[in-house]
Amino acid sequence: MPTKSTRAIGLMSGTSLDGVDVAWLETDGESITHFGTTAMLQYEESLRADLRRLLDLAPSIAADDPFLLDVEQRLTQDHAIAVVLAGRNADVIGFHGQTILHAPDQHRTWQIGDAARLAHLCRMPVVHDFRSADVAAGGQGAPLAPLFHAAMARDLPKPLLIVNIGGVANITYLGANGEILACDTGPGNGPLDDLAQKHLGQPYDKDGALAASGTIDATRLATLLAHPYFARPAPKSLDRLTFSALIAQATAGLQPADAAATLAEFCTSAIARAPLPAAPLRVLVGGGGRKNPVLMAGLARAFTVPVQPVEAAGWDGDALEAQCFAYLAVRSLKGLPLSLPSTTGVAQPLTGGRLQSVIL
Ligand SMILES: Nc1ncnc2c1ncn2[C@@H]1O[C@H](COP(=O)(O)OP(=O)(O)O)[C@@H](O)[C@H]1O
C-alpha cells in the first residue's frame, strides 16, 4: 500500500547569492508523485552585497552580531515572499537557509535564516538546519542532493553523472548497481561571479561572454589544480571561499578575460577530476552554470560521453535544489536518511533537519 504523500515547499539560497529558489512537490519521502510551481526571487543588490560581506566575516562574527541578525531577517522575509510565489498550500516547508560558513573538518557548518519567523509568516511548519546532524556525526554535511538525485533518476540508465554548478560545483554518481557517490568537485560559478562583479560591475559573466573572449593560461591553471583538495578521495566538501587566496594569487596580473577563461576551465577540469568508479553513460548538468556556454563547452571537452543540461531528462535545472529541500524536508519528517557514508562520509545513513512548528 502506498504511504501517504506530503505536500512540501522547498527553499534554497545557494552560494551564488543570486536569490532564493522555491519549488512545490508531493512525495512520500521515497518517490516524487507530483511536481508543482517553481520560481526564483532575486535578491536586491544591497542584500546580495551584505550576504557576500557576511561570507568574509563569518569565520569571526558572533552569532548575535546586529549586522548578521539584520541580514538574517531580510533573508527570511524574502524566503517568505518566495513561499507565496510557490502559490500553493503545503504541509511543510524545507528551509535550507544561507550557508555563510562551511568547515566540516572543524565540525562547523553555518546556515543563517530564522525558521521560527518563517513558520510564523507562512503559517506552515518548517524543517531547517539540514546539515548540522551530519557534521556533528563526523560527516561533510554536503552535498545533500544525492538521495534526491537518485529518486529523480530512478528510471534513467546508469551509470549516470549529475553535476550541479552553483557557486560551488558538486556531483552525484549513480552506479549501475545502486551505488550513490557524491562530493563537491571544486569551485563553480563563485570565482567567476566575483571576477564579473569586480571588472564588469555585473553579478555574473552573462553567457560566458568575458570568458569566451579570453585565453586559458595553462601554467596558472596547473597551479590551481595542484591544490591538495583535488587529490583527496570523496566524500569531501568545500566552503565557497576555500580557493579564494589561491585564485587571487594565481590570477594576479592576468587580463580579466584570460582570468575568466582560466577560472571557467578550472571549474570544468575540477569536475572532470572527480574520482568516479566507472565512466558514466552521460552527464546531466543542473544549476546556473549550465547556462554558461563556456562551462558547458569545457565539460563537453573533458568528458567523452554526452554532456547535457538536466532538461534533457525532463528536469528543471533552476529548481532542482529547491525541489531537493522540499523532498528532504519530508524525509526528515519521516526519519529517513538525508545522507549516506558514500555521500558525506558519515558512519551510518543519517537523518537530519529540525522541525519548527508554527507559533501564532
Ligand atoms: N546566462 C548565464 N550566463 C552565465 N552564467 C549564468 C547565467 N545564468 C546563471 N548563471 C550563473 O549561475 C549562477 C546562479 O546559479 P545557481 O544554480 O542559482 O547557484 P547557487 O545554487 O550557488 O545559488 C549565477 O551566479 C551565475 O554565475
Ligand SMILES: [Mg+2]
Ligand atoms: Mg542560486
